[in-house]
Amino acid sequence: MSMIAAFYGGKSILITGATGFLGKVLMEKLFRTSPDLKIIYILVRPKAGQTLQQRVFQILNSKLFEKVKEICPNVHEKIRPISADLNQHDFGISKEDLEELLSSTNIVFHCAATVRFDDHLRHAVQLNVTATQQLLSMASQMPKLEAFIHLSTAFSNCNLKHIDEVIYPCSVEPKKIIDSMEWLDDAIIDEITPKLIGDRPNTYTYTKALGEIVVQQEGANMNIAIIRPSIVGATWQEPFPGWVDNLNGPSGLIIATGKGFLRAIKATPMAIADLIPADTVVNLTLAAGWYTAVHRPKSTLIYHCTSGNLNPCNWLKMGLQVLATCEKVPFEKAFRRPKADFTTTRFTTHYWNAVSHRAPAIIYDIYLRLTGRKPRVMKLMNRLLRTISMLEYFINRSWEWSTHNTEMLMSMLSPEDQRMFNFDVRQLNWLEYIENYVLGVKKYLLKEDMAGVPEARQHLRRLRNIHYLFNIALFLIIWRLLIARWQMARNVWVFIVSFCSKFLSYFRASSTLKL
Ligand SMILES: CCCCCCCCCCCCCCCC(=O)SCCNC(=O)CCNC(=O)[C@H](O)C(C)(C)COP(=O)(O)OP(=O)(O)OC[C@H]1O[C@@H](n2cnc3c(N)ncnc32)[C@H](O)[C@@H]1OP(=O)(O)O
Ligand SMILES: NC(=O)C1=CN([C@@H]2O[C@H](COP(=O)(O)OP(=O)(O)OC[C@H]3O[C@@H](n4cnc5c(N)ncnc54)[C@H](OP(=O)(O)O)[C@@H]3O)[C@@H](O)[C@H]2O)C=CC1
Structure with missing residues (x-):
């Protein structure tokens, strides 16, 4: 019998960010392994013209929840969406809903955050710091609360090379930052942002670090744990391999x-690609929830959910496997044949951006314009290059995260729990995982049917032929121009032509003799 699954049975659980990538995988696992849980409250905001119920309906009807619906047919009765916007004071939760939440909740999983790297500091502070503070304040009024689990990121201290399972101080106290956001105007915030984030690359990692300090300060009297995942990728095993539903991290x-x-990227090929599957993060999160509530550690424990120190994979290995899978099972309607070169200097990056990215985009846009269609490729390309410039920081460095708490937690699990809530990344086969990830991106993100693979292969062959024809035409044009303008080129041309004709006549003569 699984101790963790039994622990969540009969519990009332509050999840923020349940409509997000990790939140959905967390909810799915909870329902699948503890179908007898009492209720899951989820804080949801209406979005894209959808009501809360419509959002929940959409989640439950996705492929991710197929197994859950078999195991727990009344799953829809066990989800209680509560209208809440974490940007608002008190989250805009109604009085009745708040009373119910405060009186019933046993466990809180705080997943909601803005994960945009370039979010305005005011917004990032509001969501990743102030909302965390408010949620902790609510949690402190929950008489039945057993554990509060906060999702942070392994990159909250990415300004350090070696990161321990501790909370590091920031130069300015989170409370001062929260206060200042209330009266500073946007222009001043823009000006001080680089000074505040210091040697971190973006507002996301900075505000997640502030959020951790808030958790430590405000949650001193609660049973709290912090989970720090690295780069979360598609699911490894559960509920099935390769599930992913957003473009964040490597998926885009x-x-x-x-x-x-994308045919070339500035990356350090041997740097560690610290990916971690979403189901591994969720298993560790649930195990930490159980441990925090049952064993009540004296201090806030931080768990690094990373792969680099236990089972390292580098960007080269990842890039090559992505490419190999894309050749085996190509994506439909590719713009060009897939290729993944790693550039290591600014110069080569600019060169390949011009030759391999911008030039084909311009040529294709001209073609679109000539055929009476709206040019769109250059716009897309610029967006992609901007995205890459934001991710570059993370693919050109390696970090070391200590994992003592994570290993301790693993040793505390029963063999049954180690199997059911497996977060031992040493068992992960990277090549298999990456292949499933790419297939998952194709199936669940791009919604491409596997029946279209032969046509996609045919399309790649056409692209290869176009590529050869284009190169030959380009060579001939350049050569023609050189001959027209440069005596040396003419001499070389005469030499090649006479050499070929001599070779041909010799070949013809020798074959006549043999006859
Ligand atoms: C060979 C293989 C090598 C693989 C190599 C992998 C390296 C991978 C390193 C990751 C390293 C993370 C390490 C921290 C891990 C955490 O702790 S945080 C979780 C991760 N968070 C993220 O990944 C968020 C990153 N994204 C962003 O911050 C913002 O999307 C950006 C990059 C600033 C772009 O902002 P923007 O220009 O305003 O664009 P945005 O409105 O977000 O989206 C515009 C369009 O681009 C699309 N888009 C958004 N993101 C992406 C994307 N990543 N790619 C493509 N399209 C995208 C959107 O769908 C949207 O399309 P439309 O709906 O308009 O058709
Ligand atoms: N993905 C990754 O690579 C990593 C993620 N993490 C951490 O894991 C956690 C979950 O990340 P992930 O699932 O990927 O993120 P997503 O962006 O997929 O999900 C974010 C969630 O937060 C919710 N949210 C955002 N703003 C508000 C708001 N104002 N009010 C209510 N809800 C809001 C979103 O709701 P809505 O659907 O309405 O937008 C969504 O449910 C985050 O704390 C993140 O920092 C850590 C390391 C890596």
Whole structure:
């Protein structure tokens, strides 16, 4: 019998960010392994013209929840969406809903955040710091609360090379930052942002670090744990391999590579690609929830959910496997044949951006214009290059995260729990995982049917022929221009032509003699 699954049975659980990538995988696992849980409250905001119920309906009807619906047919009765916007004071939760939440909740999983790297500091502070503070304040009024689990990121201290499972101080106290955001205007915030984030690359990592300090300060009297995942990728095993539903992290770049948009990237090939599957993060999160509530550690424990120190994979290995899978099972309607070169200097990056990215985009836009269609490729390419410039920081460095708490937690699990809530990344086969990830991107993100693979292969062959024809035509044009303008080129041309004709006549003569 699984101790963790049994622990969540009969519990009332509050999840923020349940409509996000990790939140959905967390909810799915909870329902699948503890179908007898009492209720899951989810804080949801209406979005894209959808009501809360419509959003929940959409999640439950996705492929991710197929197994859950078999195991727990009344799953829809066990989800209680609560209208809440974490940008608002008190989250805009109604009085009745708040009373119910405060009186019933046993466990809180705080997943909601803005994960945009370039978010305005005011917004990032509001969501990643102030909302965390408010949620902790709510949690402190929950008489039945057993554990509060906060999702942070392994990159909250990415300004350090070696990161321990501790909370590091920031130069300015989070409370001062929260206060200042209330009265500073946007222009001043823009001016001080680089000074505040210091040697971190973006507002996301900075505000997640502030959020951790808030958790430590405000949650001193609660049972709290912090989970720090690295780069979260598609699911490894559960509920099935390769599930992913957003473009964050590597997923967007896998699409760009598979579709032939991205053909070179500035990355350090041997740097560690610290990916971690979403189901591994969720298993560790649930195990930490159980441990925090049952064993009540004296201090806030931080768990690094990373792969680099236990089972390292580098960007070269990842890039090659992405490419190999895209050749085996190509994406439909590729722009060019997939290729993944790693550039290491600014010069080569600019060169390949011009030759391999911008030039084909311009040529294709001209073609679109000539055929009476709206040019769009250059716009897409600029967006992609901007995205890459934001991710570059993370693919050109390696970090070391200590994992003592994570290993301790693993040793505390029963053999049954180690199997059911597996977060031992040493068992992960990277080549298999990356292949499933790419296939998952194709199926669940791009919604491409596997029946279209032969046509996609045919399309790649056509692109290869176009590529050869284009290169030959380009060579001939350049050569013609050189001959017209440069005596040396003419001499070389005369030499080649006479050499070929001599060779041909010798070949003809020798074959006549043999006859
Ligand atoms: C060979 C293989 C090598 C693989 C190599 C992988 C390296 C991978 C390193 C990751 C390293 C993370 C390490 C921290 C891990 C955490 O702790 S945080 C979680 C990760 N968070 C993220 O990844 C967020 C990153 N994204 C962003 O911050 C913003 O999207 C950006 C990059 C600033 C772009 O902002 P923007 O220009 O305003 O664009 P945005 O409105 O977000 O989206 C515009 C369009 O681009 C699309 N888009 C958004 N993101 C992407 C993307 N990543 N790619 C493509 N399209 C995208 C959107 O769908 C949208 O399309 P439309 O709906 O308009 O058709
Ligand atoms: N993905 C990754 O690579 C990593 C993620 N993490 C952390 O894991 C957690 C979950 O990340 P992930 O699932 O990928 O993120 P997503 O962007 O997929 O999900 C974010 C969630 O937060 C919710 N949210 C955002 N703003 C508000 C708001 N104003 N009010 C209510 N809800 C809001 C979103 O709701 P809505 O659907 O309405 O937008 C969504 O449910 C985050 O804390 C992140 O920092 C850590 C390391 C890596």
